[in-house]
Amino acid sequence: MTDVRVGVVFRPQSPPEELREAVVAADQAGIDELWVWEDCFFEGGLTTAAAALAWSERITVGIGLLPVPLRNPALAAMEIATLARTFPNRFSPALGHGVLDWMGQVGARVESPMTLLREYTDAVRRLLQGETLTVSGRYVHLDDVGLAWPPPVAPPVVIGARGPKTVALAGEVGDGVLLDAWLVTRDGGVDTEYLATESARVREAAAAAGRPAPRVITFAEIEPETPALGDRARELVAAIAAAGADTVVLQCTSEHPNPGPLIAALAG
Incomplete structure (x- = not known):
């Protein structure tokens, strides 16, 4: 288990004012990563991540994930670059389709989510690498766009994926994949077959x-x-890592979202 990174989730079912306590506790406990979610219509992913980074000293903060229909890719790249420069090597953003029903609620659902995610990820990754882009895709349109402050080292752009097509896309254009699945079975075991299959696919x-x-x-x-x-928790991490994961992020349930007990247990 020495090579696997371990994280915890601050679920959006917890109010934002409880974030600081969780961040400080996770940072002091030696946990590798803290992840936040941008579920509609709870807490903003980028604002939450910025606060978590500012309140911590060493922990990596991830967003799982930023729904791409909600932001222009140039804006997303600007925000990511700002955090990547301000907190070097501690920010891990993930991009994804978002829940399609939620995208429909805000008038942002597109006809081809796969096409949007491909175009969007490519544009964001290239902007973060310092390129100036002129592109005219089905959804992404940029005219001589380049970041004034690209990060010296671009953060990895992770793709949140469910299903074989999106998992394969993550392998093609992403720097990582965030598998959107509940890996713990009803009897408390781990769906290692699913994880091994999708890890191999990406x-x-x-x-x-x-x-x-x-x-x-x-x-x-x-x-x-x-x-x-x-x-x-350590048993779960070991089993999931053995099935092919590089990072295992543990989350509490929506009914009991407070990560405090889990953070304390991992520190012990």
């Missing part, structure tokens, strides 16, 4: 595109009332 797609193998990140849900919570 790495094969990356190899076919001539790109490095993407980092594989997974979420796994755990009840904070679980007996011997720390031991159970």
Whole structure:
């Protein structure tokens, strides 16, 4: 388990004013990563991540994920670059389709989410690498756009994926994949077959595109009332890592979202 990174989620079912306590506790506990979500219509992913980065010293902060229909890619690249420069090597943004029903609620649903995600990810990644772009795609249109302050080292752009087509796309154009699945089964086991299959799929797609193998990140849900919570959490991390994950991010349930007990258990 020494090579796997371990994270926890601050779920948006917890109010924003509870974020600072969780961030400070996770940072002091030696946990590798803290992830926030941009679920509609709870908490803004970029504002939450910025606060978490400012309140911490060493922890990596991830957003899982930013729904691409909600922001122009130039704006997303500007925001990501600002955080990447201000907090070097500590910010991990993920892009994704978003929940399509939510996108429909705000008038942002598109006919081809796959096309949008491909065009958007390519544009954001190239802007962060300092390129000036003129592109005219189906959804992304940029005319001589370049960032005034691109980060010296571009942060990895992760794609949140569910289903074989999006997982393969993550391998083609992303620097990592965030697998959107509940890996813990009803009997408390781990769906290792699913994880192994999708991990292989994303790495094969990356190899076919001539790109490095993407980092594989997974979420796994755990009840904070679980007996011997720390031991159970470590067992889950070890099992999921053995099935192909590079980073395992543990989350509490929506009914009991407070990550405090989990953070304390991981620190013990």
